[in-house]
Amino acid sequence: MVSIPKKVHAVYSQVKGEILSGRWESGAKLPKEADLARQFGCSPGTVAKALAVLAHEGLVERRARAGTTVTYGKGDSTEKVLDAYAFIYPSDQHEGVWRTVKGFQDAATQAGRRVVMLSAGSDYLREMEMIARLSEFDVRGAVLFPVIQTPEDQVALSRLLVESRFPIVLAGMYLPGLGRTAVTTDGFHAGYTMTRHMLSRERRQVGFFSNYAWAPFMRDRYLGYRWALDEAGIPESADIVYLDPVMTPNFEDPLAESRTMARTYLQRAAGKVDAVVCADDLLALGCIEAAGERGLKVPGDLLVSGIDDYSSLPQISQVELTTYHIPFEEMGCRAFGVLDTLLGKEADQVGDVQLRGKLVIRRSA
Template sequence: MMTRRIRIKDVAEAAGVSVTTVSHILNRAEGKRINPDTRRRVLQVAEGLGYAPNGLARGLRLKRSHTIGFVSDQIATTPHAGRMILGAQEAAAAEGLVLLLVNTSGDPELERTSIEMLLQRQVDGVLYAAMYHRVVDLPDSLRSTPTVLLDARCENPSVPFVVPDEVQGGYTAVRELTDHGHRRIGVTVQTVDVPARQGRLAGYRKALAEVGVPYDPSLVAAETAVPFNTVGGDVDTGYRAARRLLTAEARPTALFCFNDRMAAGAYRAAAELGLSIPGDLSVVGFDNQELVCESVHPQLSTVQLPHYEMGARALAQLLTLTQTPGRSPGPDIQEMLPCPLVARASVASPPRL
């Protein structure tokens, strides 16, 4: 048996007021002087009757759909980065918004059709997210839609973004090593030239400079990774880079690894060479992928990418654009979030070589 939908007219009759008054109260109309007792009574009656507003009709009146598009290349299929989606989703839910997620797997045609679908549904704005903090080409179809980049930037400096502070993260990781007395610190990185790589290496150099250690390019081992969406590839990349450093005549006493999977490869290289961690070699990673960090022995010290916070802040930025009439994108709503150290058991004072 179907139940008749409760209308504003029904609420007005039950509360003994006009339909206009009920409409102003339930739609939170601004600038309307309504007696507080009347407002309270109408809200109680509406709740008692089980009144539910017609979201579609209200959206048409306000020219808002109360939905946000979330376009990603592969975040939805990457467990540790999925917290970006969770952060955005929970922030959206707190504002009464729904997040519509599309994952393109890096396919340009799928991305184009997915964005078309979102725009046809008149989303209020779009979060455009990418893995590995890199420079992306913002699709032309989004240039007239409120858009915030998440874990990415584009060439247009006016487009707002939320990214991790890679320089600070790299600096924090290496300072953990220098604070334990290490001075000969190797780095394992991928050859792909993205902002994440540039920033983390800049942080490495900054930390060394603070303790008076000159930069030595021979301590930076870069290896070509398999395609970035192949998770296991980074382990092999890290293994090759670490083995190259650890078999050098003057090997480092510590390694700073581009990410946690590369650090896992460094563990493998150290084991093959008979080096204990952290007795013979200290290791710090980047990302805080808990499945990796807590599965190696000893557990890996690392720097955490603030995925959840990035998603939540990107949603907040987007609301600033969609809810402020006349607001234009600009660098004043571009953010870099700090990457905190997660200390575990892979760092100790250097051995006497």
């Protein structure tokens, strides 16, 4: 794109985003330049220059006295559509992500469907930008594996999902009330299953250790833990439950956050906990490391379990981890199937899909 002043570029980018997201569809009249100037806090001249660039790109048509009309998407779309599906995901250095991606790709290959893979890293803003610009990638619909680190991020993403006209299926996370189908793991079943296993090992001081605790799928795991304790007639103890709302993914050193949190958790729970249900495998490995630093033997002094069943973990920890196997490949495959159904000629409404995993018993518990 030609070099243009920052203020003009800012208006250009915002108007273009609204057009590509479908908020202003082909044939729609844009507000008057004076109104847009008030909206963006700039001069009418800045707006006029921005609209001139959009007209040059073929997104709008400007006519004297008739105003500005959206032309993007006008005409026979079959000339430009690749008939492809997109998968938007964070770094494939995360095992759960790349296994989900693999399931999606395998299903697409079997169906003979062209796909576009878009990696956003850990920057949720980049994911949001990709969603808003799906038209530029000439795709029919997308599966999104969200990266949401704060509730504020979730609000922003939710708004974009509501406004986007593209069929989007969520993988790994369910955001209620948006009208977007999701393929997720039954988090309640995961938390319940792992807690029941700890209780079956005759442990009664069973704690729960989680980050990202505000996220719906993490909260479901915690609720499963509470339900299992309640069934066993064991009251929950706040001293051995650690629910940290923060989650800072580090794909270069995935244990960096979990080992730091685990040190804090075990210091607070010292002498009060004999088993820990961790909300994911990385937290479990951090807990095993922190236990070793305190002179605690796993599984002798402390039982530790995770949720995920990452195949790469035996290379990190000498203690084989008892965990809950999440079928990531199936999640990707089912997400493709749901999107394919939504885009079918006689598409039916598809409900949310919850997949159940299974207990995998190893040395740590």
